[in-house]
Amino acid sequence: MSIFRLGDQRPPEPQRIADGVVMRFEHVYEVDPALMELTGQQDVPAWDTKRIVDARWDHLDWMHDHFADDVLLAGEGSETMPEEGH
């Protein structure tokens, strides 16, 4: 049985990016801890957060593959968030 330790994998302090939402890693959003008084959260080391986020992309690719051979894209970025458009 292993017990994970935060150690130097302790996530950085959160930055507020919207009402009720904070961010510790780029594009990884969390509910504001101030809203989590009734529902406790466990500590998650940085490596585990990154593993979960990376796995989400694998999951979405895996799901795409169930329905078609290829994903056709419009080839356009966001029009609502131009700074993220490509």
Add this chain to the structure above:
Amino acid sequence: MSVAFKSAVDDSVVDELRAIIGDDDRVLPNLSSRVNRTRVPAPFPVHRWAEFMPDVAVLPTTAQEVSEVVKLANRLLIPVVPRAGGTGLSDGAVPVRGGILVDVKLMNGIHEVDLVDRTVTVGPGINMLKLNEELKRHDVFYPDDPASYPCSLVGGRIGTGGWSLLGARFGHTRDNVISMEIVLPTGDIVEIGEGGGRKLRKSSTAFNLKQLFTGHQGTLGICTEATLELVPRPEVEFAAFFAFDDYMKAWETVGVLTKAGLATLAGVVLFDEWKIAYLRRDDEAYITQPDSVRAVVAVAMYGTRAEVEPASKVVMRLGRSRGGKYLGDEISAGDWASRHDRYATPLHGRSKEGQAVLMSWHCEDAALNYSVLPQVREEWHAIVARYAERYGILDDWGMFAYTNGANKPWGDYLVEIDVGIWEERLDDENWAGWVNCKREISEVTLKHGGSITACHGATREGDAELVPTEMGGAWEVVKAIKRTLDPNNIMNPGKQSLDEAYEESLT
């Protein structure tokens, strides 16, 4: 009186079941097996869980075993509840009077893949995701795609008359089941298809019984085998999400897109202001969107590259024709992929004070015409707001409207309002309040000429008592069919107000 009631299962019945099944490991009277076979994603009042358990669960592997179990139940007037994946959203597979639960998930084989006449014959316990993983090497596809795609099973889809995310392109469950083997409430085993054909898509012989046995919510029999449609595996998929600063512009855009005559269009979905506000809480695609994003229209297409590529350009033009702004490739492709698997979404909501709390997901669905969507949306949200204020355990998670017609996506929509319920605070008073809320939502649906369910089934209180009203004069036909096929009311009794079919025999 000859109708089935609760708790006629004793040790002698369990012994008879063991003799029929011939394997004690597949006859399960123990508590944990029964508790687990009651669990559903949007539960009955969980504080009264014990009221919704079967007396015994069985896991048959053949139609003959199912038949013998049903004959036993019919002889002793014991309720029988069929269950596949248990992923339904209105307790269709939840016993309300105990009895024998027939769990079909061991009947999960692929019996035949016919690449000449384009069918696949399977047991009811197979999952669509797993089935399609097998079919992929043949370059074919079974196109039934609920939001529970990774976990729901073919038998449950047939029992509930399931709705598919890809229905506008490929049809829904009832359109993709070609024939079935059914164990009737008397225990007789019959083939149900188009006329007498097992692999025919159209017949005019006798009555069209196939539709009767897709969507009866387990009240008319148990499917033990199904022959399903095979379609060519799509070469490409294309998804595009458009944002709007106003709901009505988004609604108009949905109308334009669905009436454009694009044959590869698989679905168009409209998220309203409440849904976007909910997503802003913790969905990474929406958290950082500007306040001007107040409604979203999502489009998905499937087919050959030769079809989809030019059609995608039409979608991009029409999606912007009423002020829509493209959300970008990353959100469009990623969010669409996540739509196949909504049951993996962590379920939490907000208390009245804004605190994050664990909530279960309850969704009221309806079938409604395009013309009434804006008005229904206002009335439904007003109802939920009133009950949320009064009881303090409800959280409005917003509405969506999704193309509903198989191959004809323009006229009517699956409409759903998602509501979080704070289960830890649930008690009889709060539950009664929620049931009243559901009933008011359904009454609005009927007032606007809709149907109180497009896919989940009207099997739970709050909906069930309105089924006779919705069916009108046809309710007498429904009752006559139920009484004829299930003379002792053993098959999933207590659902959809069908007990009314037996009232004359009670007096």
